[in-house]
Amino acid sequence: MFKKITIQADERGLLFRKGSYAKLLQPGTYRKSRFFEDTVVMLNISKPFSVPGKDLQLFLHDDQLVEELDVVQVPDHEYVLHYEDGKFVSLLMAGSHAFWNRLKKHTFLHVDIRNPELPAEIDRAVLAKLASTYQTFDVANHESGVLFYNHVKQKELGPGKYYFWRGPTAVTVKTVDLRQQQMDLTGQEMMTEDKVTLRLNFVCQYRILNPLRALEIKSFDEQMHIQLQLILREYVGTLKLDDLLKMKQEIAAYVLSRLNEKSQEYGVQFIAAGVKDIILPGDIKDILNTVLLAEKKAQANLITRREETASARSLMNTAKLMDENQTLYRLKELEFLEKICDKIGTISFNGGGNLLEQLNSLLGDKVTGKN
Known part of the structure; x- marks a missing residue:
């Protein structure tokens, strides 16, 4: 006629009458009549409160049951870190969660993932258990980083490792190298004032001082390269070939001065510049070699005549002294x-x-x- 039910100390019973929850059963022994449509669901209080096929809200009207539970409501824009006796256990997603509070002390840390940066109070040692829920960005010691939320600039980041939740806000970090860098202009064809086409190899060293400004410029490296081309074309076009070959150092000083006029516009400091090579067409090379050979021969003839004159003058002086x-x-x-x-x-x-x-x-x- 009766069925005996025993509930242990680490258990609780949930009495259902005709399929509906009736009340909480504390540890002890109970007799259930076989004539009533009563069922008892046994739950271990060391585990989260969960009844298969039943929603948590069906049980929250029972004040006695609610007193033994820690209930957490997690909205869509939050994560909740769940700790038992001070130790991290799990990350709770959106929804309702309940835990028995008789054996363990439960604490909860709510984080709003609309602000993606992980709070400082989260121990980085627990992140291995959260691998799929966050992302990291590294800024090296020689770099500066710029943080963007949904493509909107937020702030500048110094060297370090940064952690962000994966959520409704898209996070990106763009880095800028702050070390001295080199820009090469190789084989650039230019025309001098006397219509000689030559190729120029030029080099320029610079360092970025304003990372935010550098990131605001689309195709930063390409624009810097074009600016260097324009300055060189402007200067070389005002010189004849002979002057250009004599003024390599002056070219570097002029270009560096003009580039530094643009330093604030690009957010950089131009450190040095110089001409590596001036490559002439083959026919111009032959002409210059011929001119050089003629100049050297003329110099040799001049030296010979000068020595002969000096020798004759010496003999004349000797003869005069002997006569006197x-x-x-x-x-x-x-x-x-x-x-x-x-x-x-x-x-x-x-x-x-x-x-x-x-x-x-x-x-x-x-x-x-x-x-």
């Missing part, structure tokens, strides 16, 4: 005689006369082949 100074003349005779003696074994002189004249006569005979 008999002692110097006598020394020259002796020097002359010494040179002759180096080549001739014996010399005989007959009669008197000037020694230098006789020696000159002797040398003259030797040169002409007379004995």
